[in-house]
């Protein structure tokens with residue numbers, strides 16, 4: 069069962085993500101990041117690749133796309149806050 073990240077878990081898995089541009093969402097236990105691409109095709113291609121992992125891991129982002137920009141928010145609805153799955157998906161998104 070996936071659980072909300074502990075204080076120690078937050079230090080180890082969230083801190084590196086903050087270094088890559090992720091930030092806490094104000095008023096929510098969630099993280100967000102804005103990705104910029106060359107154009108719409110690059111942005112949507114990246115979303116498609118990310119969507120395969122989201123589906124494979126049954127962990128889905130809140131996101132929106134405008135032309136070359138994708139705004140992503142990650143949180144775990146089942147635990148009403150951040151879990152290790154959010155960190156896992158964030159790391160994957162950064163690597164795609």
Ligand SMILES: C[C@H](O)[C@H](O)[C@H]1CNC2=NC(N)=NC(=O)C2=N1
Pocket residue numbers: 126127128129143144145146147
């Ligand atoms: C029933 C289904 O497995 C759950 O609702 C899954 C689907 N995708 C999910 N995605 C996210 N981000 N959080 C969840 O808690 C979650 N739960």
